[in-house]
Amino acid sequence: MDWAQLWSFARIELGLASAEFWRLTLYELDVLRVAWRRQQEREDRRAALSAWVLVNVNRDTAKRAEPFDLQEIVSWLGHGFQRETKPTPTALPDKQATLEELMQKMQTMKMLNDAMRQNGPQGTS
Numbered sequence: 001m002d003w004a005q006l007w008s009f010a011r012i013e014l015g016l017a018s019a020e021f022w023r024l025t026l027y028e029l030d031v032l033r034v035a036w037r038r039q040q041e042r043e044d045r046r047a048a049l050s051a052w053v054l055v056n057v058n059r060d061t062a063k064r065a066e067p068f069d070l071q072e073i074v075s076w077l078g079h080g081f082q083r084e085t086k087p088t089p090t091a092l093p094d095k096q097a098t099l100e101e102l103m104q105k106m107q108t109m110k111m112l113n114d115a116m117r118q119n120g121p122q123g124t125s
Contacts, residue, residue, distance in 0.1 A: 009033070048074045 010021040
């Protein structure tokens with residue numbers, strides 16, 4: 001996406017003034033974009049629910065006894081929105097163990113560096 005596309009999105013979809021757009025960081029613009037997209041998904045879902053109710057109320061039960069599934073109606077409308085599932089948080093590594101491992105590696109690197117300086121390069125003939 002180029003700057004013109006970002007600017008037009010911010011102006012038209014987010015309703016920002018040009019000066020407001022240029023004061024935003026890319027991170028702030030992305031946060032606004034995500035919030036806007038979630039709002040659009042909620043509105044799309046409301047429209048799909050309305051269509052789902054209308055289709056099921058007016059369906060020919062002689063031809064189709066079972067009601068239509070919401071996802072089936074959503075696919076007819078051309079939407080692919082799904083309720084977002086939050087990823088399960090992974091356990092963070094133990095900070096103390098990670099720090100100790102890092103210190104151990106740094107100490108090993110220092111020992112190797114000191115040995116290289118004392119003995120000079122090996123394997124040269």
